[in-house]
Amino acid sequence: MxxxxxxxxxxxxxxxxFGATNKNLVVLDADLAEATKTxxxxxxxxxxxxxxxxxxxxxxxxxxxxxxxxxxxxxSSFAMFASGRAFEQVRNTIGYPHLNVKIGATHAGITVGExxxxxxxxxxxxxxxxxxxxxxxxxxxxxxxxxxVKAAIDFKGPVYMRFGRYAVPTFNNDSYxxxxxxxxxxxxxxxxxxxxxxxMVSMAMEAAEMxxxxxxxxxxxxxxxxxxxxxxxIVKAARETGAIVTAEEHSIIGGLGSAVAEVLCxxxxxxxxxxxxxxxxxxxxxxxxxxxxxxxxxxxxxxKAKEAISLKLN
Amino acid sequence: xxxxxxxxxxxxxxxVRKGIIEGTHAAGCGHPGGSLSITDIVTYLYFxxxxxxxxxxxxxxxxxxxxxxxxxxxxLYSVLANRGFFPVEDLKTLRKTNSYLQGHxxxxxxxxxxxxxxxxxxxxxxxxxxALAAKINxxxxxxxxxxxxGESEEGQVWEAAMxxxxxxxxxxxxxxxxxxxxxxxxVTDVMNPTPHDTKFEAFGWNVITIDGHNFEEIENxxxxxxxxxxxxxxxxxxxxxxxxxxFMEGKASxxxxxxxxxxxxxxxxxxxx
Numbered sequence: 001m002x003x004x005x006x007x008x009x010x011x012x013x014x015x016x017x018f019g020a021t022n023k024n025l026v027v028l029d030a031d032l033a034e035a036t037k038t039x040x041x042x043x044x045x046x047x048x049x050x051x052x053x054x055x056x057x058x059x060x061x062x063x064x065x066x067x068x069x070x071x072x073x074x075x076s077s078f079a080m081f082a083s084g085r086a087f088e089q090v091r092n093t094i095g096y097p098h099l100n101v102k103i104g105a106t107h108a109g110i111t112v113g114e115x116x117x118x119x120x121x122x123x124x125x126x127x128x129x130x131x132x133x134x135x136x137x138x139x140x141x142x143x144x145x146x147x148x149v150k151a152a153i154d155f156k157g158p159v160y161m162r163f164g165r166y167a168v169p170t171f172n173n174d175s176y177x178x179x180x181x182x183x184x185x186x187x188x189x190x191x192x193x194x195x196x197x198x199x200m201v202s203m204a205m206e207a208a209e210m211x212x213x214x215x216x217x218x219x220x221x222x223x224x225x226x227x228x229x230x231x232x233x234i235v236k237a238a239r240e241t242g243a244i245v246t247a248e249e250h251s252i253i254g255g256l257g258s259a260v261a262e263v264l265c266x267x268x269x270x271x272x273x274x275x276x277x278x279x280x281x282x283x284x285x286x287x288x289x290x291x292x293x294x295x296x297x298x299x300x301x302x303x304k305a306k307e308a309i310s311l312k313l314n
Numbered sequence: 315x316x317x318x319x320x321x322x323x324x325x326x327x328x329x330v331r332k333g334i335i336e337g338t339h340a341a342g343c344g345h346p347g348g349s350l351s352i353t354d355i356v357t358y359l360y361f362x363x364x365x366x367x368x369x370x371x372x373x374x375x376x377x378x379x380x381x382x383x384x385x386x387x388x389x390l391y392s393v394l395a396n397r398g399f400f401p402v403e404d405l406k407t408l409r410k411t412n413s414y415l416q417g418h419x420x421x422x423x424x425x426x427x428x429x430x431x432x433x434x435x436x437x438x439x440x441x442x443x444x445a446l447a448a449k450i451n452x453x454x455x456x457x458x459x460x461x462x463x464g465e466s467e468e469g470q471v472w473e474a475a476m477x478x479x480x481x482x483x484x485x486x487x488x489x490x491x492x493x494x495x496x497x498x499x500x501v502t503d504v505m506n507p508t509p510h511d512t513k514f515e516a517f518g519w520n521v522i523t524i525d526g527h528n529f530e531e532i533e534n535x536x537x538x539x540x541x542x543x544x545x546x547x548x549x550x551x552x553x554x555x556x557x558x559x560x561f562m563e564g565k566a567s568x569x570x571x572x573x574x575x576x577x578x579x580x581x582x583x584x585x586x587x
Contacts, residue, residue, distance in 0.1 A: 026450065047450075048450070050446065050481070051474065052477060053473075053477075053480075055470075055473035055476070056479070057435075057436075057439070057441045057469075057470050058470055058473035058474050058477055060478075061436045061437075061442075061443065061470070061474075062439050062440070062442050062443040062446065062474075062477060063441030063443060064429070064439075064440045064443060065429065065439065065440035065441060065442060065443020065444040065445075065446070065447065066379075066442070066443040066444070066446060067441070067443075068421070068428065068429060068440065068444060069378075069444045069447030069448070070374070070447065070451075071450065073443075073445050088433060088436075089436055089439075089470075092430070092432070092433045092435075092436060093436050093439075093440055094427075095420050096420075096430050097420075097422055097429070097430040098422065133574045169386050170496060227374075257386065285463075
């Protein structure tokens with residue numbers, strides 16, 4: 001079994017690693033540094049760390065002012081507050097002037113676990129996707145999270161990065177190469193394509209293994225960049241497999257499933273089904289139990305894959 | 315302040331006010347009332363105080379100004395145009411479909427605009443970020459910001475007030491344009507944000523109260539802010555909404571309404587008096 005590490009841990013480590021050479025990199029947090037793991041950067045470079053207190057709206061606009069003055073600010077909070085509480089600040093002071101602010105949003109999705117619905121943000125991708133020019137990255141493991149931070153630093157413009165609280169398997173290795181906006185085909189298949197993001201990627205690969213036992217060859221694609229979406233890899237998968245399943249730890253409304261549906265409807269309509277949080281709030285509980293209850297499992301992906309295949313028009 | 319400087323500032327302020335009237339009249343909409351109340355302050359900053367270069371609007375060590383009350387864009391554009399950032403003639407394109415002069419300040423498309431604003435309460439936070447950047451990089455530039463009295467009803471203004479005092483942003487000076495009126499009426503009737511002086515003092519700021527139409531008082535306050543170490547400064551500027559135009563002065567109804575042709579003529583006559 002692969003080693004497990006939460007993407008938020010990798011985020012904190014990457015800030016320290018890349019902060020060493022990027023002297024313009026500053027980190028803001030809103031009283032959650034211990035949880036978002038920006039505490040690692042705070043310990044390494046206290047003179048470039050600024051706690052904004054529990055005032056996320058102010059933090060985002062402060063980040064905008066820093067970026068307008070040549071800094072590369074990483075503004076961190078839980079996904080709920082970074083995208084929800086501060087939506088309008090992100091839209092108007094970061095998105096509209098297209099400022100070079102990086103938003104490190106941790107504790108996304110229901111894998112927040114015991115804290116429950118108020119802190120389980122299943123809507124952040126949907127919100128951020130509506131902002132013109134916003135890049136959205138949802139890393140699948142620790143290796144991809146590190147690569148995403150590096151890419152965000154090298155990229156000029158606003159980036160929303162989505163990290164998880166829960167430790168997930170690290171399946172990418174050191175030779176992993178990351179490019180913003182470029183999906184990754186993890187295994188080939190002709191019967192159905194599973195397009196997954198975040199922690200659902202490793203489950204998608206498990207699902208592909210299950211399907212193989214039933215004689216079904218599933219293609220698995222990792223979409224780490226939700227916006228701009230890699231339309232090419234999606235259309236190719238639709239043409240070559242004729243059925244699509246999306247998998248995300250996010251509402252089925254407005255997230256990866258919606259983004260893929262938009263591409264397919266306009267360019268290559270084929271049957272598609274979505275695995276995700278089905279228009280419900282989260283709730284308190286242990287993560288494995290919640291994942292099962294909300295259908296965020298390899299088993300459910302495999303089930304939906306078979307359904308999608310049965311919907312093919314022949 | 316010597317007579318020559320005072321005369322220059324008065325002359326420029328009149329030109330800025332005329333630009334506000336020209337712009338809003340041509341647009342048929344816009345916000346003249348709160349633009350006219352902040353005019354003398356921005357005129358002082360851009361013509362007598364700020365280290366800026368009209369040929370190099372993005373100069374790294376320039377002083378910055380954030381119009382947090384972004385609806386006063388006509389005042390900001392007029393002062394920038396009269397200062398030479400772009401042609402005064404362009405003010406007549408305000409709010410038009412293909413003009414770069416957007417309804418609210420747009421830093422991407424308008425030379426001299428340091429921050430995009432318009433949604434109230436956000437600009438003061440961005441000004442804090444700029445002031446913090448100067449502290450981090452040990453740069454000497456100063457950051458000025460104008461906040462509306464109605465705007466101060468936004469909770470974020472006080473989040474920013476906490477932040478600026480906490481990080482000792484003594485390179486930040488915020489003007490509160492206290493014209494006493496907002497869209498729905500008197501600020502004290504709509505949702506009383508007063509008193510501003512003791513509130514800012516309680517938040518840890520250096521506070522100065524002035525007549526926002528008196529250039530000597532503006533100058534003294536700006537100099538006092540520059541001399542104050544370890545604290546940001548709030549300058550509570552008592553102003554008159556619609557200042558300089560007889561039929562607009564003290565009227566909330568002129569918050570967001572343009573003068574028609576007859577009113578335009580009267581306004582220009584008033585400003586020539």
